[in-house]
Amino acid sequence: MNARQPFTLRRSWFEATARARLQALLDPASFREFLPPETSEPSPHLAVLDIPGAFDDGVIIGAGRLDGREVLVIAQEGQFMGGAVGEIHGAKIVGLLKRAQRDKPAAVLFLADSGGVRLHEANAGLIAISEIMRAVLDTRAAGVPVLALVGGSCGAFGGMGIVTRLCSAVIMSEEGRLALSGPEVIETVAGVEEFDSKDRALVWRVTGGKHRYLTGDCAALAEDEAADFSRVAAQLLAGWQEDVPSLAALRAEQARLSTRRTRFAGLRDGLDVWAALGVAEPGQVPLMDRDSLVDLKKGLPQ
Amino acid sequence: MSLHSLLDTLFPAGHAVAVEGKLIAGTAQAGDGPVAVLGTTDAAAIGHDIALGLAGRLLDLIEQHPGRPIVFLVDTSGQALSRAEELLCLNGSLAHLARCVDLARRQGHRSVALVTGQAVSGGFLSFGLMADQTFALADAQVRVMDLKAMARVTKIPHERLVELAGSSPTFAPGAENYQRMGAIAAIWPQASAALLDAALAGVDHGDTRLLAGRERGGRMLGAAVVDAVLAAG
Amino acid sequence: MEKLEFQFKAASATPAAGTALCGVVGSGNLEILIRPGEPADTCQVHIRTSARGFGRIWEAVIAEFAARHPVGGTRIDINDMGATPAVVSLRLSQALGDYTGGAQ
Structure with a gap:
């Protein structure tokens, strides 16, 4: 099932630029950019460090339609400085989220592709991420769902990993990665035996889309193509009711996280977690296509 | 200053605060009545245990003592660095902790964070920077990364970073830089019950850090960008 | 980082879009x-x-482009992270194609 036809041109989400993702994700000709390149200047914080910078500072914001619904969008460009958040980049996101609180679109789609704080503007980036965190929660409290779409080459790491998990729901591709510290950082600090960042398969078993889906940290899996991200996002939004922030909901999440902490204590590889979840042949998970994995998850205990 | 003498100084009317590992939790008497005291000590690395420990106590507080103000004491070297922590989505547990602080705010709890030691990256984001207002002691160390490591990663000469840090608060470590940029409300010369009471009395639930950063001359671009996005056609 | 500015005489472009970004x-891009x-x-x-000291190469690449395409009446802004001349020429053609709607 889902066997890819040879010679069919697929548009990989992982490889596409942020602009190409938006064009392919949204309804045709519906995208309208806020603060477009022709009205913007590259960040002076980068110029002072002798770095050219980009007109959009690595993030594109605007409005468009998804399957007919009015949405606001944020798309980080992973190819520019790892999609990392600096002052202008962060303020564009905060501004977009504030606009969502005012205009009440059907949703905000947050196409995350970022290593987190831009070290060249470390303080500005950290503070901006804190402001984004609060703005995401304010947007949700205003009744506007925020969907995170993770499948770019930089994944969602550092503060952007936290932001992603503050969203109403996370959609990932198998190629997407979601975590806090990057494997390279852990390897540098704790040693290669703790985390071998060159072991691609291991990195995906710890941070990748399939693992996050099986453990419930991402709501839905998409194929590595814009049309499928579009379909899955539209499907999630149909009939979505954004919950009011409540003690009951956070109690339930606390129970889920605490139970799992105990249940999977000491495990260090996705294979072990999947086995503990009841997957009969965990070694097959990396080879499975999306639909088979979705079926597998449905069949797991609980 | 030891944690115990810090607590004595901040809460001369009394406190009952326990330390479990590096997690701090308890109750104290501030000038205006009882407050919850929560946080970390000894440059704690925040993993699932501490994040869920703090989150659970926040949820208990919201349920059992509606509206009671919260004092967060922040001393964190950042997030715990291990494969096992990441395997269980450490960013998710930190996000959960941040949501609990946010819920407390929405339910009417005022909150103040005081950086007593270190405040680094993910550990700082998850609760210290989620408080209504954040303060720092004069000898606090607030940073993402020290300049030597930053020079290695960015491939910009260390001397150049040191030189630029003299004129720009944007990237170099230091509580003063965070104050100029609006994220730290004030730096206290030393721990003080009077300053804490004043801080608790003056908190504002809105996020005014961008405006403060512009007023103080440390963050001159962000606020205008937000306005431009709101005004865009 | 180096900032360079050039001007070339060229036949007028006929824009289809107000601006084009490529x-x-x-x-390397x-x-x-x-x-x-x-x-x-x-x-x-x-x-x-980002690369210093390549002003003459930039001038030659863009002069050749301006000689071969109608790009008069335009302003072109480039932010470069070490692209090769081949990549520069390719992107210039793509950008002009978008700007003129393919009618170059």
Whole structure:
């Protein structure tokens, strides 16, 4: 099932630029950019460090339609400085989220592709991420769902990993990665035996889309193509009711996280977690296509 | 200053605060009545245990003592660095902790964070920077990364970073830089019950850090960008 | 970083879009923004590049482009992260194609 036809041109989400993702994700000709390149200047914080910078500072914001619904969008460009958040980049996101609180679109789609704080503007980036965190929660409290779409080459790491998990729901591709510290950082600090960042398969078993889906940290899996991200996002939004922030909901999440902490204590590889979840042949998970994995998850205990 | 003498100084009317590992939790008497005291000590690395420990106590507080103000004491070297922590989505547990602080705010709890030691990256984001207002002691160390490591990663000469840090608060470590940029409300010369009471009395639930950063001359671009996005056609 | 500015005489471009943006400021890549400029027989080029000391190569690559395409009445802004001349030429063609709607 889902066997890819040879010679069919697929548009990989992982490889596409942020602009190409938006064009392919949204309804045709519906995208309208806020603060477009022709009205913007590259960040002076980068110029002072002798770095050219980009007109959009690595993030594109605007409005468009998804399957007919009015949405606001944020798309980080992973190819520019790892999609990392600096002052202008962060303020564009905060501004977009504030606009969502005012205009009440059907949703905000947050196409995350970022290593987190831009070290060249470390303080500005950290503070901006804190402001984004609060703005995401304010947007949700205003009744506007925020969907995170993770499948770019930089994944969602550092503060952007936290932001992603503050969203109403996370959609990932198998190629997407979601975590806090990057494997390279852990390897540098704790040693290669703790985390071998060159072991691609291991990195995906710890941070990748399939693992996050099986453990419930991402709501839905998409194929590595814009049309499928579009379909899955539209499907999630149909009939979505954004919950009011409540003690009951956070109690339930606390129970889920605490139970799992105990249940999977000491495990260090996705294979072990999947086995503990009841997957009969965990070694097959990396080879499975999306639909088979979705079926597998449905069949797991609980 | 030891944690115990810090607590004595901040809460001369009394406190009952326990330390479990590096997690701090308890109750104290501030000038205006009882407050919850929560946080970390000894440059704690925040993993699932501490994040869920703090989150659970926040949820208990919201349920059992509606509206009671919260004092967060922040001393964190950042997030715990291990494969096992990441395997269980450490960013998710930190996000959960941040949501609990946010819920407390929405339910009417005022909150103040005081950086007593270190405040680094993910550990700082998850609760210290989620408080209504954040303060720092004069000898606090607030940073993402020290300049030597930053020079290695960015491939910009260390001397150049040191030189630029003299004129720009944007990237170099230091509580003063965070104050100029609006994220730290004030730096206290030393721990003080009077300053804490004043801080608790003056908190504002809105996020005014961008405006403060512009007023103080440390963050001159962000606020205008937000306005431009709101005004865009 | 080096900032470069050039002007070339060229036949007038006929824009289809108000502006066109092509490329990303990633390693070995660049972004090119084309928009209307004055006067109608001149192409103004403003470059920010991470690589110093390649001014003459930039000038030659863009002069050749301006000689072969109607790019008069445009302003071209480039942010470059070390793209090769081949990549620069390719992106210029793509950007101009978007700007003129393919009618170059």
